Amino acid sequence: MVVCIKKPKGKVETDMAGCEWIKESNWITPIFDADDGAVEFVRSFTLDKKAASAVLTVTAIGVYDAYINGKRIGDFILAPGCTAYNKRLQYQTYDITNMLAGENTLAITVGKGWHRSRMSENRGEINKKPCAVIAGLKIAYADGTSKVIRTDESWQARKTGILFNDIWDGETCDATLESFELEPVRIEELDRNILIPQEGEPVREQEVLYPAGLIITPKGEKVLDFGQELTGYVQFCVNAKKGDRVVLSCAEVLDRDGNFYNANYRSAKSRITYICRDGEQAFKPRFTFYGFRYILVDEYPAQVDPDKFRAVAVYSDMKRTGFIRTSDTKLNRLFSNTLWSQRDNFLDIPTDCPQRDERMGWTGDAQVFAKTACYNYDVKRFFGKWLADVRAEQREDGSVPDTVPNFWNISRSSTAWGDVINVIAWRLYRMYGDRGDLEANFDAMKRWVDYMTKDSLDKYLWTCKDDSDKMWRKHYGDWLALDAPSGSYRGSTEDNFIASAFYAYSTALLVKAGKALGKDMSVYEELYKNIAGTFKERFKELKTQTEHVLALYFHLTDDKAGAAASLDKMIKENGNRLQTGFVGTPYLLYALSENGYVDTAYDLLLQEEYPSWLYEVNHGATTIWEHWDGIKEDGSFWSVDMNSYNHYAYGSVMDWLYSVSGGIRPDGAGFDGVIIEPHPTKRIEWLEAEYDSAKGRIVSKWTNTDEGVRYEIQTPVTAKIILNGRERAVGAGRYEFTVKI
Ligand code: BGC
Numbered sequence: 001m002v003v004c005i006k007k008p009k010g011k012v013e014t015d016m017a018g019c020e021w022i023k024e025s026n027w028i029t030p031i032f033d034a035d036d037g038a039v040e041f042v043r044s045f046t047l048d049k050k051a052a053s054a055v056l057t058v059t060a061i062g063v064y065d066a067y068i069n070g071k072r073i074g075d076f077i078l079a080p081g082c083t084a085y086n087k088r089l090q091y092q093t094y095d096i097t098n099m100l101a102g103e104n105t106l107a108i109t110v111g112k113g114w115h116r117s118r119m120s121e122n123r124g125e126i127n128k129k130p131c132a133v134i135a136g137l138k139i140a141y142a143d144g145t146s147k148v149i150r151t152d153e154s155w156q157a158r159k160t161g162i163l164f165n166d167i168w169d170g171e172t173c174d175a176t177l178e179s180f181e182l183e184p185v186r187i188e189e190l191d192r193n194i195l196i197p198q199e200g201e202p203v204r205e206q207e208v209l210y211p212a213g214l215i216i217t218p219k220g221e222k223v224l225d226f227g228q229e230l231t232g233y234v235q236f237c238v239n240a241k242k243g244d245r246v247v248l249s250c251a252e253v254l255d256r257d258g259n260f261y262n263a264n265y266r267s268a269k270s271r272i273t274y275i276c277r278d279g280e281q282a283f284k285p286r287f288t289f290y291g292f293r294y295i296l297v298d299e300y301p302a303q304v305d306p307d308k309f310r311a312v313a314v315y316s317d318m319k320r321t322g323f324i325r326t327s328d329t330k331l332n333r334l335f336s337n338t339l340w341s342q343r344d345n346f347l348d349i350p351t352d353c354p355q356r357d358e359r360m361g362w363t364g365d366a367q368v369f370a371k372t373a374c375y376n377y378d379v380k381r382f383f384g385k386w387l388a389d390v391r392a393e394q395r396e397d398g399s400v401p402d403t404v405p406n407f408w409n410i411s412r413s414s415t416a417w418g419d420v421i422n423v424i425a426w427r428l429y430r431m432y433g434d435r436g437d438l439e440a441n442f443d444a445m446k447r448w449v450d451y452m453t454k455d456s457l458d459k460y461l462w463t464c465k466d467d468s469d470k471m472w473r474k475h476y477g478d479w480l481a482l483d484a485p486s487g488s489y490r491g492s493t494e495d496n497f498i499a500s501a502f503y504a505y506s507t508a509l510l511v512k513a514g515k516a517l518g519k520d521m522s523v524y525e526e527l528y529k530n531i532a533g534t535f536k537e538r539f540k541e542l543k544t545q546t547e548h549v550l551a552l553y554f555h556l557t558d559d560k561a562g563a564a565a566s567l568d569k570m571i572k573e574n575g576n577r578l579q580t581g582f583v584g585t586p587y588l589l590y591a592l593s594e595n596g597y598v599d600t601a602y603d604l605l606l607q608e609e610y611p612s613w614l615y616e617v618n619h620g621a622t623t624i625w626e627h628w629d630g631i632k633e634d635g636s637f638w639s640v641d642m643n644s645y646n647h648y649a650y651g652s653v654m655d656w657l658y659s660v661s662g663g664i665r666p667d668g669a670g671f672d673g674v675i676i677e678p679h680p681t682k683r684i685e686w687l688e689a690e691y692d693s694a695k696g697r698i699v700s701k702w703t704n705t706d707e708g709v710r711y712e713i714q715t716p717v718t719a720k721i722i723l724n725g726r727e728r729a730v731g732a733g734r735y736e737f738t739v740k741i
């Protein structure tokens with residue numbers, strides 16, 4: 001069994017305004033080559049009078065942690081976080097007044113982080129920068145005088161026992177190497193204009209998991225099972241002799257024979273090597289993270305005792321706002337898997353996956369999952385910061401790179417990926433009601449729409465010439481859909497269909513955003529009408545499931561009844577099974593339930609045969625898989641090269657549970673009002689959805705009873721309650737209804 005402990009939070013100040021004075025400090029770098037190791041920058045100083053306040057601001061090229069007099073400052077992990085470093089680099093601010101003594105030593109250790117790790121090698125302007133730190137410590141004395149200790153040539157630097165660190169590849173620490181000579185530092189002319197105060201949620205250690213047990217595999221490997229896939233690292237204790245080694249590798253799954261398997265991490269080594277000193281000691285990595293459930297204990301100088309190991313979950317410090325509970329344990333597990341995949345992939349930026357050699361801010365994945373993410377957690381600040389990075393990476397012509405930060409220097413801009421600003425900015429406004437989110441993004445939304453307009457071969461569509469014979473096409477299509485031609489990752493839905501549908505959708509969102517901001521949007525309203533009209537003309541025949549879904553959900557068909565009936569028929573003929581990929585899946589259940597086929601939506605949701613959400617649950621998933629067939633019926637794997645077990649995209653089904661099954665959705669922007677329109681099913685005894693809005697907790701529960709369906713609703717804001725298509729009540733408070741069927 002896995003026991004999760006909520007770690008008590010340490011104090012870290014990240015919202016202190018007015019710390020721009022960090023820009024008056026200098027970037028300093030060691031005179032020696034940092035290579036792959038971590039470097040410690042040190043400055044000692046004496047205080048001859050009592051400090052009334054002491055504020056440290058700091059950031060680095062890489063990731064850092066800071067200590068004063070041997071005590072950790074704050075609890076931010078992997079500070080300064082991940083941003084579009086060429087334009088934006090966050091600094092953090094810490095109140096360290098109570099940590100000062102007469103004689104003080106400030107030590108800031110810098111690892112490679114996202115900035116200098118292998119993952120950003122394609123982006124020389126970022127990756128080739130030296131290991132560097134910039135900091136300022138502002139001390140105000142009780143007598144009104146003050147002083148600032150800035151990074152300059154009075155600092156020194158030394159190598160550390162962390163001989164190797166890399167986000168993808170792990171960490172090597174030699175604890176036998178205790179004292180390194182302090183050497184001078186050099187002032188380096190690096191950009192200071194890119195420095196910005198902390199914008200995102202701080203990244204923290206959030207939960208500690210105990211191993212569920214030790215497995216001796218058929219091959220004789222010693223593998224710790226934490227019972228849950230998570231992102232973070234393992235900490236351990238060991239009683240050792242100087243020079244003994246602990247070597248750990250990680251995996252998400254075991255192979256069909258129960259042996260350790262991590263080929264799906266591809267080139268990411270995620271290996272921890274620790275060289276022990278004498279005696280009892282503890283270790284955890286400081287400058288890497290990895291997604292894992294299983295830990296292979298390759299080397300350990302004693303009997304492997306699971307009690308000496310802990311897994312630490314590390315993610316952005318978001319407030320949980322959404323809860324789904326049902327009488328169906330498998331559905332509950334699916335919900336838990338979605339929450340875990342969100343936590344595991346919300347480590348400062350929204351990533352595709354936390355384990356293989358990607359961990360990239362793939363825009364399409366974030367776009368697809370954003371609505372669910374907003375119900376599960378308060379992600380206003382998390383996405384607000386990341387959208388600023390998306391805007392920073394948006395190109396002159398309005399195109400949006402497929403990953404942000406664009407560490408791989410990708411020059412393409414795919415439909416459904418590049419729509420990320422339009423989709424998420426609008427979603428934030430709907431959920432949190434802050435016009436600021438629209439104001440910040442409006443221009444970028446417009447530039448994206450204008451880009452599509454200019455880039456198209458045909459007027460009022462987004463079309464491109466056929467590049468389907470190419471491995472790397474312009475668009476990703478209905479990524480990983482099951483109607484893909486053999487050997488392809490892309491489903492059968494035509495790229496031009498998807499691109500034109502999203503062109504319409506993003507234009508519609510732009511119009512809504514502009515109107516919410518009080519702008520004249522007539523030009524884009526006209527554009528939208530033309531796109532919708534041209535689309536309906538051009539794409540009369542709907543072929544794939546995803547084509548039906550997009551036409552229905554984006555209102556791009558005049559024959560909704562016919563399209564919905566045809567989609568329903570396709571699903572039934574396919575044995576109540578879906579075929580959709582990244583593009584179609586998020587809207588699949590909506591396309592059905594909004595058009596009279598709620599039962600078919602539930603058939604898909606509750607399907608247990610492959611392919612389905614519960615198939616994964618039945619096959620032991622503890623997070624959401626990238627592929628519907630990540631593990632096949634016979635226990636074999638889909639593939640090695642593209643097979644993550646922690647990809648949140650298909651977890652996007654959860655927002656349907658909140659907003660249709662439980663029926664909680666904002667009425668207008670920001671839950672000033674709420675529409676509660678639950679859609680029960682006989683196939684589940686009861687379901688309860690809760691959403692902790694800024695205005696208070698909204699609860700919607702339905703239970704199947706002998707008398708009919710009993711609804712229990714609680715709302716702090718004016719609610720329009722709609723049951724069985726009939727409006728029942730308008731108001732705030734607690735309501736109970738039993739509706740006979
Ligand atoms: C990622 C995806 C991403 C895709 C683009 C993959 O390698 O893991 O989630 O969206 O590339 O098609």
